[in-house]
Amino acid sequence: xxxxxxxxxxxxxxxxxxxxxxxxxxxxxxxxxxxxxxxxxxxxxxxxxxxxxxxxxxxxxxxxxxxxxxxxxxxxxxxxxxxxxxxxxxxxxxxxxxxxxxxxxxxxxxxxxxxxxxxxxxxxxxxxxxxxxxxxxxxxxxxxxxxxxxxxxxxxxxxxxxxxxxxxxxxxxxxxxxxxxxxxxxxxxxxxxxxxxxxxxxxxxxxxxxxxxxxxxxxxxxxxxxxxxxxxxxxxxxxxxxxxxxxxxxxxxxxxxxxxxxxxxxxxxxxxxxxxxxxxxxxxxxxxxxxxxxxxxxxxxxxxxxxxxxxxxxxxxxxxxxxxxxxxxxxxxxxxxxxxxxxxxxxxxxxxxxxxxxxxxxxxxxxxxxxxxxxxxxxxxxxxxxxxxxxxxxxxxxxxxxxxxxxxxxxxxxxxxxxxxxxxxxxxxxxxxxxxxxxxxxxxxxxxxxxxxxxxxxxxxxxxxxxxxxxxxxxxxxxxxxxxxxxxxxxxxxxxxxxxxxxxxxxxxxxxxxxxxxxxxxxxxxxxx
Numbered sequence: 001x002x003x004x005x006x007x008x009x010x011x012x013x014x015x016x017x018x019x020x021x022x023x024x025x026x027x028x029x030x031x032x033x034x035x036x037x038x039x040x041x042x043x044x045x046x047x048x049x050x051x052x053x054x055x056x057x058x059x060x061x062x063x064x065x066x067x068x069x070x071x072x073x074x075x076x077x078x079x080x081x082x083x084x085x086x087x088x089x090x091x092x093x094x095x096x097x098x099x100x101x102x103x104x105x106x107x108x109x110x111x112x113x114x115x116x117x118x119x120x121x122x123x124x125x126x127x128x129x130x131x132x133x134x135x136x137x138x139x140x141x142x143x144x145x146x147x148x149x150x151x152x153x154x155x156x157x158x159x160x161x162x163x164x165x166x167x168x169x170x171x172x173x174x175x176x177x178x179x180x181x182x183x184x185x186x187x188x189x190x191x192x193x194x195x196x197x198x199x200x201x202x203x204x205x206x207x208x209x210x211x212x213x214x215x216x217x218x219x220x221x222x223x224x225x226x227x228x229x230x231x232x233x234x235x236x237x238x239x240x241x242x243x244x245x246x247x248x249x250x251x252x253x254x255x256x257x258x259x260x261x262x263x264x265x266x267x268x269x270x271x272x273x274x275x276x277x278x279x280x281x282x283x284x285x286x287x288x289x290x291x292x293x294x295x296x297x298x299x300x301x302x303x304x305x306x307x308x309x310x311x312x313x314x315x316x317x318x319x320x321x322x323x324x325x326x327x328x329x330x331x332x333x334x335x336x337x338x339x340x341x342x343x344x345x346x347x348x349x350x351x352x353x354x355x356x357x358x359x360x361x362x363x364x365x366x367x368x369x370x371x372x373x374x375x376x377x378x379x380x381x382x383x384x385x386x387x388x389x390x391x392x393x394x395x396x397x398x399x400x401x402x403x404x405x406x407x408x409x410x411x412x413x414x415x416x417x418x419x420x421x422x423x424x425x426x427x428x429x430x431x432x433x434x435x436x437x438x439x440x441x442x443x444x445x446x447x448x449x450x451x452x453x454x455x456x457x458x459x460x461x462x463x464x465x466x467x468x469x470x471x472x473x474x475x476x477x478x479x480x481x482x483x484x485x486x487x488x489x490x491x492x493x494x495x496x497x498x499x500x501x502x503x504x505x506x507x508x509x510x511x512x513x514x515x516x517x518x519x520x521x522x523x524x525x526x527x528x529x
Contacts, residue, residue, distance in 0.1 A: 188254025
């Protein structure tokens with residue numbers, strides 16, 4: 001199970017309501033079309049059904065190019081850099097191509113490094129790229145340069161039928177089932193503040209959670225645990241119930257953490273956005289036109305499927321999600337538009353072609369102006385059947401668009417920067433920060449500095465390290481010693497170095513927990529034999 005502390009959903013829901021009440025509103029800056037890049041085809045810089053979008057620390061744009069079975073990489077300005085996937089180089093058949101070599105679509109197979117209908121993409125806490133394969137039932141991991149590292153999913157190891165594979169072991173498609181660790185049509189993916197990978201497991205009607213290394217941690221969805229009909233499972237899982245009741249999902253398309261406290265899921269077939277508590281995966285609310293039997297656009301305990309394309313608050317087919325300072329951006333494939341909403345149900349604005357009056361012009365509508373489905377003329381600012389969306393530097397948003405014979409990435413500006421909101425009134429801050437790491441090469445340990453804003457408890461957990469629990473009496477800098485586990489000590493004795501990943505969780509006295517992850521390479525002097 002996760003190292004993240006678990007708390008009751010009712011208590012967290014109350015705190016979340018306070019948080020949302022004080023969350024900043026939508027960005028005051030006007031949003032407008034800036035440029036677009038891509039184009040339909042298989043050659044370098046072209047796309048066929050682009051889906052998920054991820055933005056690297058340097059501003060590089062990574063696009064899951066579904067029908068080309070590859071990942072395309074562009075600069076922050078939209079200039080094509082390279083693509084990677086099995087055999088995509090048109091000159092020599094290698095796995096990375098450029099404009100000079102020419103590009104082609106990848107083969108439809110499940111060998112190591114091949115991509116079968118890539119849909120979601122995310123930059124991990126280690127800086128690597130994680131790609132979901134909807135037709136391969138697995139997650140493949142690459143370096144930003146395009147080197148394949150590993151894949152994980154049920155029975156992907158071609159040699160041992162294990163759940164993690166590499167080029168050395170050989171890879172296969174994952175088993176499509178509802179059992180623990182299996183995926184069936186994985187779509188959007190993203191990392192939470194604890195460094196865990198969230199997967200919208202569409203055909204299983206649930207969200208799966210993995211470690212970056214590929215270890216299955218848990219899944220949540222309505223009655224996903226067959227033993228007790230519970231909504232969270234870890235060792236025994238099944239396909240979750242695809243109904244419209246509170247906590248159920250029907251064909252989830254994407255999942256993202258907002259404010260490091262809440263998880264938002266685009267619930268496609270239910271025409272709504274479902275919100276869960278990131279501390280215990282408990283259902284908080286659903287948002288969408290008609291979801292509340294009493295007539296509200298927000299429900300908590302008694303929910304219905306949304307009614308779809310109705311005014312500003314409706315969702316035809318919500319697909320890609322992106323977190324902002326105000327809340328959430330929602331790409332709506334059926335309505336050809338993007339909505340910016342708060343996780344309390346407020347609609348800040350909706351944009352696309354003709355969303356106010358149907359004109360062939362980029363427009364922004366609100367609840368006050370009224371909203372309609374967007375147009376599909378392909379003008380700057382049209383949002384045609386959007387699948388993926390991402391918040392980019394300099395208050396910009398990127399949207400992947402596609403239809404038969406058409407594909408591009410639309411860039412618009414601006415949205416609020418993705419910064420966390422202030423803590424709720426009366427609750428102490430949990431906004432701690434991680435400082436420098438000092439290595440002790442003689443002992444094979446490390447010391448991590450942690451700057452705490454208030455007294456509370458500090459917990460360190462991680463694979464390959466010994467756990468640490470510490471009570472802190474006052475705000476200030478705390479130095480934690482990272483001690484290797486017995487297995488890591490043996491590795492240090494043989495190789496002189498070992499990579500570990502730690503998760504720090506700080507819970508201020510009287511407040512709510514927050515987690516951050518850090519990768520550390522321990523080193524130890526190896527005595528010559």
